[in-house]
Amino acid sequence: QVQLVESGGGLVQPGGSLRLSCAASGSISGINGMGWYRQAPGKQRELAATITWGGSVNYAASVKGRFTISRDNAKKTVFLQMNSLKPEDTAVYYCNAVWYTRDFWGQGTQVTVSS
DSSP states (O other): OEEEEEEOOEEEOTTOOEEEEEEEEESGGGEEEEEEEEEOTTSOOEEEEEEETTOOEEEOTTTTTTEEEEEETTTTEEEEEEOSOOGGGOEEEEEEEEETTEEEEOOOEEEEEOO
16 A cells, blocks of 8 residues: 655746655555646546656646656655646646556645736
């Protein structure tokens, strides 16, 4: 089993930056990748960015060039640096870990982009 704890959300003005962190604990040796998904009000949860422990990254087209995902393999921690934030980035951001073939999720952290 895996537990995920997210931090770093908040309120930011358009054009601003935020950095999300997600720390995994528990049976972390089984994790082979982590990522961030987001869910805006009234919309389905969607992928923002993922990264494998081998270093392969994947970004949604809407965030490519603005968001950067990175990880600390030893600590099984993943970060999402979000720059040039837009109001449409407003959502609850969820950390995800792929543990063998199972998905684990964090509790979510709110990101609000508004002037």
